[in-house]
Amino acid sequence: MTEKATFGAGCFWGVEAAFRQLPGVTQTRVGYAGGHTDDPTYEDVCTDRTGHAEAVEVTFDPDRVSYEQLLDVFWGKHDSTQLNRQGWDVGTQYRSAIFFHGPEQQAQAERSRAEQQERRNGRVVTEIVPAGRFYEAEDYHQQYLEKRGQASCHAGLRAAVS
Numbered sequence: 522m523t524e525k526a527t528f529g530a531g532c533f534w535g536v537e538a539a540f541r542q543l544p545g546v547t548q549t550r551v552g553y554a555g556g557h558t559d560d561p562t563y564e565d566v567c568t569d570r571t572g573h574a575e576a577v578e579v580t581f582d583p584d585r586v587s588y589e590q591l592l593d594v595f596w597g598k599h600d601s602t603q604l605n606r607q608g609w610d611v612g613t614q615y616r617s618a619i620f621f622h623g624p625e626q627q628a629q630a631e632r633s634r635a636e637q638q639e640r641r642n643g644r645v646v647t648e649i650v651p652a653g654r655f656y657e658a659e660d661y662h663q664q665y666l667e668k669r670g671q672a673s674c675h676a677g678l679r680a681a682v683s
Contacts, residue, residue, distance in 0.1 A: 575617050601647045
């Protein structure tokens with residue numbers, strides 16, 4: 522049986538690529554989560570008026586990869602101390618967010634964030650909120666880097682923020 526996990530960590534392309542490399546991840550979709558507009562497009566989300574974050578929905582086999590391992594990838598692929606931005610990308614659509622699917626994920630996410638807060642001197646701005654409706658992004662965004670023969674667009678980020 523598989524489970525879902527959803528994360529917002531800035532631009533969804535590099536984050537999706539990182540999750541796709543994990544054994545036990547059976548599917549990823551990039552899209553939009555946490556907003557108030559139905560059926561948003563990429564152009565809508567880029568206006569910073571829909572309330573959505575660029576997000577990655579991960580389907581995983583918990584017998585092969587744990588939610589904690591997914592959280593490790595999430596923390597390692599972005600700077601959780603930047604409010605509503607990642608590097609050059611600025612706006613609430615680039616916010617750091619964990620969209621939990623149930624109380625167990627919520628508890629694990631909160632524990633994990635507390636650990637990150639300690640490591641980063643209380644500067645973590647990651648929100649932890651219930652997963653609502655996920656809107657899949659346009660097809661050209663799905664596996665964007667993979668389609669272009671690239672593995673990552675966030676090279677060296679882990680070293681810079683750890």
